[in-house]
Amino acid sequence: MAYVFQENVFDVIVCGAGHAGCEAALAAARLGASTLLLTGNLDTIAQMSCNPAIGGQAKGQIVREIDALGGEMAVNTDATGIQFRLLNESKGPAVQSPRAQCDKKAYQFRMKHALELQPGLQIFQATVTGLIVEGGKVVGCHSNLDIDFHGRTVVLTTGTFLRGLLHIGTNKNEGGRLGDFSARTLSGSLEASGIELRRFKTGTPARVLGRSLDFSKMEEQKGDAQPTLFAFHDTRDPEAMFHVEHAGQCQQGWAPGSDQLSCWMTYTTERSAEIVRANKHTSAMYSGQIQGVGPRYCPSIEDKFVRFADKSRHLLFLEPEGRHTDEYYINGLSTSMPFHVQLELIHSIPGMENAVVVRPAYAVEYDYAPPTQLWPSLESRIVEGLFCAGQLNGTSGYEEAAGQGAVAGINAAQKVRGGEPLVLRRHEAYIGVLIDDLVTKGTNEPYRMFTSRAEHRLLLNHGSAELRMLPHLRRLPGLVGVGRLERIEHKAERVGHWCAQLESARSHGVTFGDLIRRVGNEPELPAEFLQEDATVRDEVLYRIRYRGYLEREGRIIERLAGLERVKVPADLDFLAIRGLRKECALKLAAQRPATLGQASRISGVSPADLSVLLVLIESGRAGDGTAPTPPQSMPAS
Ligand SMILES: Cc1cc2nc3c(=O)[nH]c(=O)nc-3n(C[C@H](O)[C@H](O)[C@H](O)COP(=O)(O)OP(=O)(O)OC[C@H]3O[C@@H](n4cnc5c(N)ncnc54)[C@H](O)[C@@H]3O)c2cc1C
Structure with a gap:
C-alpha cells in the first residue's frame, strides 16, 4: 500500500526537472497554482545533456520569449554564461540570435536554487513509475518510493529517459543519459492509458x-x-x-557577460x-x-x-x-x-x-509521444489533465523544451483555475510556430527550431519578444511581477510614441522615417530619442527601417486567414518558383491544388511555402514564377 504524499491535492504536478520541467513548474507556481516538481535526481536539475550552450539561430529568440513570459532560462544563462556571441551580427536584426556558452554546473545549481526559492513550489526527489488515471482523467502519479502523489493536472517532461537505451558500438546500457537512470515502467503506463509511443535517437560527443x-x-x-x-x-x-544571488548563498563571482x-x-x-x-x-x-x-x-x-x-x-x-x-x-x-x-x-x-x-x-x-496526440494547449487529447512538454513531444534542444515547458505549466495552471489556455499564434512567437508545427503536423525526426520554419520571422526579432507577449502578460497576472509589467507597458508606449514621432517629424524637409530608410544613411536623430533606453531605440529603428516589409507581413497574416478564397492559377509552374522548397514544389506540382486552402492541407507544405505562393499570386507574377526577392538584409525563405 503506497503512502500518499501530503493530504492536499496539488494543482499541478510536474514530472521531470529538465529544461521543460523547470520552466513548467516555475510558470505554474508563479500563476498561483500549488505545484509539486518531482524528479529522479535533484542533483541533475536543468542538466545540459549535450553541449553547454544556450541560444543560437531561432533558439535565441525562443529564450527571449521564455524570458518575456516570466521564465528563468534567460536570466540563468546570463548569470552563468562564460561566453556570449551574437550570431548573424552582419545580417538583418530579424535573424540575429544571441548564443552563450554556460558554466554547466553553475547553470544547474542556480536553476535548482531558483526552484527552491519559488513560493508555491515544492520540489521532491522521486522517480515517477506510472500515472493514476480515473475516468479518462489524470489524478496523480505513482513513484519508485511507494509514495503516491495526487494532483489536478500532471505535466510530463521526461526528456530522453523513457526506456532510454545508451549505445557505444555494440555496448548497451539503460539510461536517459550516461550515468543516469532509465524510466522503464512509465512508458507502459502511458501506453496502457492509450497514448502511442515511438522511438527517436540522439547522440553526444566525447x-x-x-x-x-x-x-x-x-x-x-x-x-x-x-x-x-x-x-x-x-x-x-x-x-x-x-x-x-541576492536571496541565496550562491554568488557566482562574476557579473553577466564579464570575464x-x-x-x-x-x-x-x-x-x-x-x-x-x-x-x-x-x-x-x-x-x-x-x-x-x-x-x-x-x-x-x-x-x-x-x-x-x-x-x-x-x-x-x-x-x-x-x-x-x-x-x-x-x-x-x-x-x-x-x-x-x-x-x-x-x-x-x-x-x-x-x-x-x-x-x-x-x-x-528513447520513447517519445507523437505530439499530434496533444491539443494546442499541450494537453493530451487522450488523458484529460495530462500535459506533455519537451523532448517527450519529439523535439530536440534545451530551448525548444523550455519554451514548451513554460506553455504547458501556464496551461496546467489555467486549467485548474478555469482560465483560457495560452495558445501563441505563429506570427506572435517562435514558441507558437513550434507548438503549432508539433500538434498539427507531428514530426518524423527530432524537431529543432530554425528561422526558416517561421513564415513571419520578420515579426519575431529577438528585441520585440516582450512587446509580443504583452497582451498575454496582461491576462495572466503573476507570470511577471507588477513592476515589470508596468515597465513593459511603458516600453510599448515609448516604442509606439517614437515610431509615430519619427515618421512625422522632419529634418530639412524629409521625415526622420524616410531618412532612416535611406540605405547607408546615418541621420542625426533627435537628442530626446537618443536618451531613450537602447532596447526602445533599437526596436523603433527596426520598425521604421523595415516598415514596408512589416506592414506586408501584417497584410499576409490577415489574408492567410482567408486562404480558401485565394485561387492558385491552373497553369502555375511550381517547379520554377524561387523560394519554394523542392520537396514542396514537387508535391504541389503532383497534386495541383485549386486554392491555397487546399495547398495548406497537403502534407509537407509549410506555412513558409504558403507565404511564398501568396506573395507570388498577389503580386500578379504567378505566370512567370518569379517571387519578389527580399533585400540582402532580409532573411531568405
Ligand atoms: C546524449 C544526448 C545528446 C543530445 N544531443 C543533443 C544535441 O546535439 N542537440 C540538441 O539540441 N539536443 C540534444 N540533446 C537533447 C537535449 O538534451 C534535450 O532536448 C533537452 O535536454 C530536453 O529537455 P527536457 O526537459 O525535455 O528533458 P531532459 O533535459 O532530458 O530532462 C528530463 C528530466 O526528467 C527527469 N525524469 C525523467 N523521467 C523521470 C521519471 N520517470 N520520474 C521523475 N523524473 C524523471 C530526469 O531526471 C530529468 O531531470 C541530447 C540529449 C542527450 C541525452
Whole structure:
C-alpha cells in the first residue's frame, strides 16, 4: 500500500526537472497554482545533456520569449554564461540570435536554487513509475518510493529517459543519459492509458581534458566584447534580476557577460576520414542496432563523412564546460562508434593528438509521444489533465523544451483555475510556430527550431519578444511581477510614441522615417530619442527601417486567414518558383491544388511555402514564377 504524499491535492504536478520541467513548474507556481516538481535526481536539475550552450539561430529568440513570459532560462544563462556571441551580427536584426556558452554546473545549481526559492513550489526527489488515471482523467502519479502523489493536472517532461537505451558500438546500457537512470515502467503506463509511443535517437560527443589539448594548433574564438545578454534586464527591477544571488548563498563571482572564456576551432583530417570509413560498420547507428530516428541536422561524424562525402574536412569546436572544470566538449564529433575507434579518431585531429578522454561519445534511444496526440494547449487529447512538454513531444534542444515547458505549466495552471489556455499564434512567437508545427503536423525526426520554419520571422526579432507577449502578460497576472509589467507597458508606449514621432517629424524637409530608410544613411536623430533606453531605440529603428516589409507581413497574416478564397492559377509552374522548397514544389506540382486552402492541407507544405505562393499570386507574377526577392538584409525563405 503506497503512502500518499501530503493530504492536499496539488494543482499541478510536474514530472521531470529538465529544461521543460523547470520552466513548467516555475510558470505554474508563479500563476498561483500549488505545484509539486518531482524528479529522479535533484542533483541533475536543468542538466545540459549535450553541449553547454544556450541560444543560437531561432533558439535565441525562443529564450527571449521564455524570458518575456516570466521564465528563468534567460536570466540563468546570463548569470552563468562564460561566453556570449551574437550570431548573424552582419545580417538583418530579424535573424540575429544571441548564443552563450554556460558554466554547466553553475547553470544547474542556480536553476535548482531558483526552484527552491519559488513560493508555491515544492520540489521532491522521486522517480515517477506510472500515472493514476480515473475516468479518462489524470489524478496523480505513482513513484519508485511507494509514495503516491495526487494532483489536478500532471505535466510530463521526461526528456530522453523513457526506456532510454545508451549505445557505444555494440555496448548497451539503460539510461536517459550516461550515468543516469532509465524510466522503464512509465512508458507502459502511458501506453496502457492509450497514448502511442515511438522511438527517436540522439547522440553526444566525447569530453576531453583541456590540459591534454594543444591549443596552439587551433584557432581561438573569443566572445563578443559587448555581450548580448538574453534577459530583458531593462524591465526587471534589480531585486528580481538576480533574485537567486541576492536571496541565496550562491554568488557566482562574476557579473553577466564579464570575464569570458574562449572556444577553439580545429578540423578533422584525411586520417580522420579514413578511420571513420574503415569503422563505420561498428557504429551503433550503422550496424542496425539503433531503431530510433535521429536528427538530420545534427549528424554524427560517421553520418557527415557519408552524407557529405565530397567535403575533405569538418569543423570542430572545443567548448569549455565551465570555469571550475577542465572538461571540454568536442562540438561536431558526435558518434556511436566503439570507444577504441573514438580514441583513434580524436587523436587524428590537430591539437588533440594526446587528448585525454574523460567521457565517451554515445547515442541514446528513447520513447517519445507523437505530439499530434496533444491539443494546442499541450494537453493530451487522450488523458484529460495530462500535459506533455519537451523532448517527450519529439523535439530536440534545451530551448525548444523550455519554451514548451513554460506553455504547458501556464496551461496546467489555467486549467485548474478555469482560465483560457495560452495558445501563441505563429506570427506572435517562435514558441507558437513550434507548438503549432508539433500538434498539427507531428514530426518524423527530432524537431529543432530554425528561422526558416517561421513564415513571419520578420515579426519575431529577438528585441520585440516582450512587446509580443504583452497582451498575454496582461491576462495572466503573476507570470511577471507588477513592476515589470508596468515597465513593459511603458516600453510599448515609448516604442509606439517614437515610431509615430519619427515618421512625422522632419529634418530639412524629409521625415526622420524616410531618412532612416535611406540605405547607408546615418541621420542625426533627435537628442530626446537618443536618451531613450537602447532596447526602445533599437526596436523603433527596426520598425521604421523595415516598415514596408512589416506592414506586408501584417497584410499576409490577415489574408492567410482567408486562404480558401485565394485561387492558385491552373497553369502555375511550381517547379520554377524561387523560394519554394523542392520537396514542396514537387508535391504541389503532383497534386495541383485549386486554392491555397487546399495547398495548406497537403502534407509537407509549410506555412513558409504558403507565404511564398501568396506573395507570388498577389503580386500578379504567378505566370512567370518569379517571387519578389527580399533585400540582402532580409532573411531568405
Ligand atoms: C546524449 C544526448 C545528446 C543530445 N544531443 C543533443 C544535441 O546535439 N542537440 C540538441 O539540441 N539536443 C540534444 N540533446 C537533447 C537535449 O538534451 C534535450 O532536448 C533537452 O535536454 C530536453 O529537455 P527536457 O526537459 O525535455 O528533458 P531532459 O533535459 O532530458 O530532462 C528530463 C528530466 O526528467 C527527469 N525524469 C525523467 N523521467 C523521470 C521519471 N520517470 N520520474 C521523475 N523524473 C524523471 C530526469 O531526471 C530529468 O531531470 C541530447 C540529449 C542527450 C541525452
